[in-house]
Amino acid sequence: MNSPIEEIKARLNIVDVIQGYIRLQKAGINYKAACPFHGEKTPSFFVSPTRQIWHCFGCGRGGDHFKFIMEIEGHDFPEALRLLAGRAGVILKREDPRLRSERNRLYDICETAAEFFEKNLSVTPAVLRYVGARGILPATAKEFRIGFAPKSWDTLLKFLQGQGFRVDETEKAGLAIRSEDKNSWYDRFRGRIMFPIFDAASRVIGFGGRIFDAADTRGHQDRGQAQNEAKYVNTPNTLIYDKSKVLYGFDKAKQDIRVAGQAVVVEGYMDCVMSHQAGVKNTIAVSGTAFTPQQLGMIKRLADTLVFSFDSDAAGESATKRSLALATEFEFERKIIEIPAGKDPADAVLENPESWRTAVAGALPVVEFYYRKAFARFDPKTPEGKKEITALLIPLVVELRDEIQKAHWIEKISASLSVPREAVEKELMRRTPGSTAPAQAPGVAPESVPTRRDILEERLLALLTVVAHDIQDSFGDSPYLSFTASQNAEIFAILRAGAERPMPEHLAPYYSMLRFKGEILKEITDSPVAEFRVSWRELEKECVRDRLFTIKGEIELLEKTGKHGDVLPLLADFKTLSLHLKTIQ
Incomplete structure (x- = not known):
């Protein structure tokens, strides 16, 4: 019996899966497109329907259905x-069908509620005027599916019952609350502007509701709002919604985050909506809380830079610092957007969208931002000022993982405060906790960056799969050519022997990828044989350089330990290799 993975691949053609996201063009037996993962003008992204795999020759990404998703x-x-199991109609055996059915019901309830809220907004002029006064355009409201929950106890409940949903299901979806006497239910959201929350697949999974009062036009505390009523109410955790694993706007921003290589992080729903409207499409919101490891994991798969813009009040400042500290553990580059005090991103966009775009583009690295802030707030000439400045900056310098950046800031702080460098270094050491390895974002496997030698090995083998028969009589030889990966060495030996036999089972998937790359290289190069010769020569150079580096280290170690007699053979090898390197260069 096939595994679920094999069953999904058998039911879904990879061409159809990828064409659901980008436009593919026929290119011989394959398909090509501009890569969705990096900017390019000439298409270098190829899909093989025969092998059911894809690869980009520009950025090096590639894989199967699952890797693309x-x-x-x-x-x-x-x-x-x-996601793919759902598209293929494959039931994952570990999942209780009853649980899956319950989840689907909750998705349906949330979608139906979103439609209900949208319709109510469209027929409530006072709320439409408020939304317009906040600067939200009709097209933006439609894109984010902003709605309105009527100010009544059970309008939504009755509507959902009319649509065939039970009251207990509505409660499980987070849309209803059971009364204290347990005999009745009422709507969780009443008299609120509704912001649907979507998962990464753009399904409605929850809501954020902002209290509405016609007397309020700026989004601040409402004059008619009861003191005990929260300004915002959010869906509680449910079977389909977990606040710690969701980022508002992520479903709309993820492609732009990938392309930009960074995510702009704001605090609230309105900030996110207005930022998108201003053209900063890589914006997400954390809904007034600090980041969680799960949320950072979602972003880390797409980008390495976070650009923060939280409210300048005490709560916003606290959330920013907590998020900054956690983000550095995941090795994000961190920047902060500077906007006028008392304003938030929504205010900035309403006043002047261009000013917001300029502020985002001019975001400062985190230490630079707080450096300017500290020297503007405290007097660097007084002992008290020096103490306050170092108290603010040193913890941020400690968080830096790049030693060059640390050295830069030690020098700068030392010069700006007119104190010895040693004093800054001692304070840095005092505040430095025990050395720890970088945190690993949940669900993000550490990826090693391929070296030039790794890339050349793969390119050589890919070309060899399509030129092996043409060069059997002129293959050549080199005692210096070797492979770092054992599977590369095995495939090279098989192809060089010219054996007409199937690849061993453990090599078959990797060999299939190499064949695909070889076929594409054959199409896009004038002479595959010439390209193979060039790759051979370049790989041989890398092998020789690596060996020279190793010998150099061995010689230094022997000289340090006084074993001078063992150095001479190594010196002879070093000379021979150096001469050969000059020859092949």
Whole structure:
């Protein structure tokens, strides 16, 4: 019996899966397109319907159905598996069908509620005027599916019952609350402007509701709002909604985050909506709280830079600092957007969208931002001022993982405060906790960056799969050519021997990828044989350089330990290799 993974691949053609996201053009037996993962003008992204795999020759990404979904959607593997299983109609055996059915009902309830709220907004002029006064355009309201919950106890409940949903299901979806006497239910959201919350697949999974009062036009505390009524009410955790794993706007921003290489992080729903409207499409919101490891994991799969813009009040400042500290553990580059005090991103966009775009483009690295802030707030000439400035800056310098950046800031702080460098270094050491390895974002496997030698090995083998028969009589030889990966060495030996036999089972998937790359290289190069010769020569150079580096280290070690007699053979090898390197260069 096939595994769920094999069953999904058998039911879904990879061409159809990828064409759901980008436009593919026929290119011989394959398909090509401009890569969705990096900017390019000449298409270098290829899909093989024969092998059911894809590869980009520009950025090096490639893989199967699941890898594409993980890259394009920002999913981890389990999420990609569930998404494709749903599209293929494959039931994952570990999942209780009853649980799956219950989840689907909750998705349906949330979608139906979103439609209900949208319709109510369209027929409530006072709320439409408020939304317009906040600067939200009709097209933006439609894109984010903003709605309105009537100010009544059970209007939504009755509507959903009329649509065939039970009251207990509505409660499980987070849309209804059971009364204290347990005998009745009432709507959770009443008299509120509604912001649907979507998962990465753009399904409605929850809501954020902002209190509405016609007397309020700026989004601040409402004059008619009861003191004990929260300004915002959010869906509680449900079977389909977990606040710690969701980012508002992520479903709309993920492609732009990938392209920009960074995510702009704001605090509230309105900030996110207005930022998108201003053209900063890589914006997400954390809904007034600090980041969680799960949320950072979602972004880490797409980008390495976070650009923060939280409210300048005490709560916003606190959330920013907590998020900054956690983000550095995941090795994000961190920047902060500077906007006028008392304003938030929504205010900035309403006043002047261009000013917001300029502020985002001019975001400062985190230490630079707080450096300017500290020296503007405190007097660097007084002992008290020096103490306050170092108290603010040193913890941020400690968080830097790049030693060059640390050295730069030690020098700058020392010069700006007119104190010895040693004093800054001592304070840095005092505040430095025990050294720890970088945190790993949940669901993000650490990826090693391929070296030039790794790339050349793969290119050589890919070309060899399509030129092996043409060069059997002129293959050549080199005692210096070797492979770092054992599977590369095995495939090279098989192809060089010219053996007409299937690849061993453990090599078959990797060999299939190499064949695909070889076929594409054959199409896009004038002479595959010439390209193979060039790759051979370049790989041989890398092998020789690596060996020279190793010998150099061995010689230094022997000289340090006084074993001078053992150095001479190594010196002879070093000379021979150096001469050979000059010859092949």
